[in-house]
Amino acid sequence: MKDESSVNVLYDLVEYMERERKRLLIATAIVLLLVPLALTLNLSGFFFMTKRILLTDSETSRTFYKVGRSMMPLYFLVTLNALTSIALVFLGIKNLLFLKSWGKKLGKIEKIEKKIYEEVIKDEEITEGD
Amino acid sequence: MNNSYRNSNSIILKILECILKKKSSRGRALKTHIMQYANLKTTMAEKYLNSLENAGYIKRVEDTWGKRTVIYYDITEKGIERYRWFSKIDTELEGI
Known part of the structure; x- marks a missing residue:
């Protein structure tokens, strides 16, 4: 009778999953908030x-026109930034959906626990202090 | 999440598990075995055993052992079914 109880093992696992789910939810929410914000800031x-460089009649602007330096590399970087952000948001939403299904499974477990608790304990008070 | 009833559930399931394990090894689950397995004090064990009996999960059986009368606990169909529910948790966790 000294072997590890499967009840302990399973409850440890369920509790670990609940903790990790909360952490992942917070991390995903932060990513989903920060990524679009950072992208908007970068783009603007x-x-x-x-706009300022091209419109201002400054030395920099003239150099741009004379040398004929293309803005393509810059646009490429901005596009890359936008694509990376979209990919991150996509992964974040996918993660959220996964966590939602995870939450449903944990909810089912909670229902089983609640049913057993209600059947056995009901209004009886069994506390550690007894 | 549901710590209010998780502790009680853990004890309930450990009691059922203890009786089932004893039964599968053709043994009898005495109160002392249950107390040891679920790590319970006498008063707590009695309260849980009474509650489980009232709920129809287990039944108290009196038997003789030599000249002495021993009381052991047996699991009912309902108890087995509820323990199976618990085993379903394992199935629920599959695929995560």
Whole structure:
């Protein structure tokens, strides 16, 4: 009778899953909030800067036109930034859906536990102090 | 999440598991075995055993052992079914 109880093992696993689910939910929520925000800031910053460089009659602007330096590499970087952000948001949403199904399974487990508790304990008070 | 009844459930299931294990090894689950397995004090064990008996999960059986009368606990069909529910948790966790 000294072998590890399967009840302990399974409950440890369920509790670990509940903790990890909460952590993953927080991490995913942070990513889903920060990524679009960072992308918006990057894009607005980029367009603001390029507009100023091209429109201002400054030395920099003239150099741009004279040398004929293309803006393509910059646009490429911005596009890459946007694509990376979209990919991150996509992965975040996928993760959220996975966590939702995980939550449903944990909910089913909770229902089983609740049913057993209600059948056995009901209104009886069994506390550690007894 | 549901710690309010998780502790009680853990004890209930350990009691059922103890009786089932004893039964499968053709033994009898005495109160002392259950107390040891579920790590319970006498008063707590009695309360849980009474509750389980009232709920129809287990039944108290009196038998003789030599000249002495021994009381052991047997699991009912309902108890087995509820323990199977618990085993379903394992199935629920599959695929995660």
